[in-house]
Amino acid sequence: MERSGTHTVGHPVDQDFLALPLTALADAALDAARRGGAQHADLRVHRLRTQHLELRDGRVVVAADSETLGLAVRVLRDGVWGFAAHVDLTPEVAVATARRALDVTATLASLATERVTLADEPVHAGAVWVSPYDVDPWAVDVAEKIALLTDRSAALLAASGVDHVSASLVQVKEQSFYADTAGTTTTQQRVRVDPDISITTVDRAGGAFESLRTLAPPAGRGWEYLTGTGWDWGAELTELPELLAEKVRAPSVEAGPTDLVIDPTNLWLVIHESIGHATEYDRAIGYEAAYAGTSFATPDKLGTLRYGSDVLTVTGDRTVPHGLASVGYDDDGVAAQEFDLVRDGVLVGYQVDRSFAPRLGLDRSNGCAYADSAEHVPLQRMANVSLQPDPVTDRTTSDLIGAVEDGLYVVGDRSWSIDMQRYNFQFTGQRFHRIRGGELVGQVRDVAYQATTTDFWGSLEAVGGPSTWRLGGAFNCGKAQPGQVAPVSHGCPSALLRGVDVLNTGSGS
């Protein structure tokens, strides 16, 4: 399925960004690029505002605001890319930066043994897109934010068995202006927040400690997310100390093949690592081979690779409301879309940008270009890659647990690691609840689960219904050299998987 990008305006783009000489910079840079022989060029002005608040045991450790802003020029001359960027936002520097990008193509052209072609894209002139949020976090006094984190810290510190509390909030506003030689100009603004609270209990006499973190994922929302829209903070914080106490008392897990019911708060990360990255076309053809790695899901297997069981259907999108990778237009000037990656268990698609779409035989990019700052070149980055819920039966998480005689219910993400072809992975979690006879009977500890990607998804027996579907995600998906980070969300329902290999990490595993 494919859906065209939308032209959405909720909040306006901030005036101080619009007041930058965006059009003058574009005119100067693109004209210089054309004069220098570029067949395609684009200019991007990118601003990233970040506020980071962090409290330890109720006292502020970090109260910091930061901003990056610069212009980037990318040229394509005779099929060879050149890229340059500068912090100065003047037309003179825009021209000089375009010329530097052209110089880069000349200096390094001898290394380009292949020529780049770009997929066509309709011109989007004057497009504006702003992510949906209610309250701009920058409109809220930092004192109010600190007070909220302080109050929550104090309440948790007062709970029995809680020795330490860490509370943090990272809020980001990302603004970009893109213009290319075809005539597309887009102006966008995205807001996202990442609140996080963890509690620790310490056994000083025994020299041991244990911790538990909130499950609230980062979200493409505003300050309202901290106060109850999209997440029930009251309920989660109330139960956190008792869950930690139960975790401390829990017996160590018995290793071996185990039936797992995995909550969306854990499963999103498995999807990210084993499907999201594995279906990036640049990885699949080796562009990340020396760094982030490749993919077992190579293009020769498109349409035939049995990725998982029949209930595995996975989409990519840059459109889902509050998704961290949701945009109106990508950094190639391509309108946001939704598309299939795995349908009924079979690999059917990849995430691409304009340079990769023609190599895959596609007429059009599906809009996955992104650069995390002006200093970095746009790359194919991850869309919101999501596992679809059961379209017929709205099965609950309890229903899935009820189908397990002896197993584990996995909640929250913690440690993750996967190999360079996205085959072998190991995950832990915040909590592992033992299932006996279809009922939860208390936590176990020292748990990790390992699997090979296709075996794991092949053991997917059932997925929950739409009522269990949730967005998880992260601010910091890493890729490329020099390293870039990208925010991305993953939606998924609860899921039931049979016979997954569980390790006991406390016994030297």
Add this chain to the structure above:
Amino acid sequence: MSTTGSALVERALAIAASQVPDAGAVALVREVSEAVVRWANSTMTTNGNTVERRLSVVVLVPLDGGTGAGVVTVPAPTGLADGPEGDAVLMDAVAGAVQAARRAGPARDAAPLPEPAGAADAHWDDGAEDTSTAVFARLAEELGASFRPGEASFGFADHRVTTTWLGTSAGVRRRWVEPSGSVELNLKDPSTGTSVWGGEGAADMGAVDVTALVERLRNRLPWGARRIDLPARRYETLLPPSAVSDLMIYLAWSMGGRPAQEGRSAFSRAGGTRVGERLGDLPLTLAGDPAGAGFADLAYTPVLATTYSGDEVSVFDNGATTGRVEWVRDGTVATLAYPRAAATEYGASFAAPTDNLVLTGGDDATLEEMVATTGRGLLLTCLWYIREVDPTTLLLTGLTRDGVYLMEGGEIVGEVNNFRFNESPLDLLRRATEAGATERTLPREWKDWFTRAAMPPLRVPDFHMTSVSLGR
């Protein structure tokens, strides 16, 4: 550039002094000029030449009950300090930091700013230094010549020059220029699926001998002609310096003094910390040293400059002179990282995280000589995707990558499948039975954040491979 970093620092400090005369202030300007080139499948993929410049203002405001800290970082384009428009930006930055400090309340890491160790640096008023893709001239020529049919080349080279100006209201005026760079190369033989990797850290890109690096890696490709499948279990294993560096870096990052004192770290033990605890029989010393610890290109400027506070560093310590720290000395945990205030609180010494790590104490054996004395075991190339599994023991998981080889009778006899491992670097120091000669190396996993390392190869009698990875 009409405004030097020093002028920007002075203007920001002057504005801070006028807005909040009784506050301490730090101004930090960093300009980064970077050139990069990346290639895959024996063709260039991305490149770039970029200039970034940022100003950070840290304001330390006296409050009831202590001192609060606020930090604001803004882009610092040319001319920022030249006129009213620039002054408005600086005044907003200072005001924002002051507001944040007041809202934050008294900081636990508060301490008077360090006094200057001497007069302003001689080059304080100089401009920034830069780089461009022209530094890759030799690399491009040699790399292009190395591309050949039947072999796929992948890699990345970057060269960055960072110019830093640090000024504080206590009188510190420091400027330093740090060039850094690296080249990584990954060769693959499509006919066998064999993949090999090597890399070098290099501040002078013109000194990198890509031809020699290519040849060194090509010598390993034939090892993949014989494939041997081995199951997951414990193996005698030789970890080369790159693999050792990635494990030691994670160990060093986990050596915060406060977490250990509070009982929430692998360096905690019942009633205290692990300082003084003997880890193993080998007299290994893990140290960081601004002077480079015998490796000239590992040297870094011995002054602390930070825009954030945490368990290991504090914004109140900006301008402090840093020195050699021995984290592990002769096989014994020796030092944990403390900002000055935490050091006072716990009766320890100020020890800032070091920008290099050197592990010494082994013999003079090279990795090749250690292979020659191995009866049967695995030789690794590097480690990848290292993540913490259990913070109480510092149990880490990760994978082998780009070459696992079986050694028998002192020789390489074939290439083995990759593995997932679960190991704690603390336990590895406890169990290692041999360390070779320390050499300059490039950490494969943590290179984006940490490039200055020198490590020996280590022999571990029972390295724990927990599953086979089909990835190659």
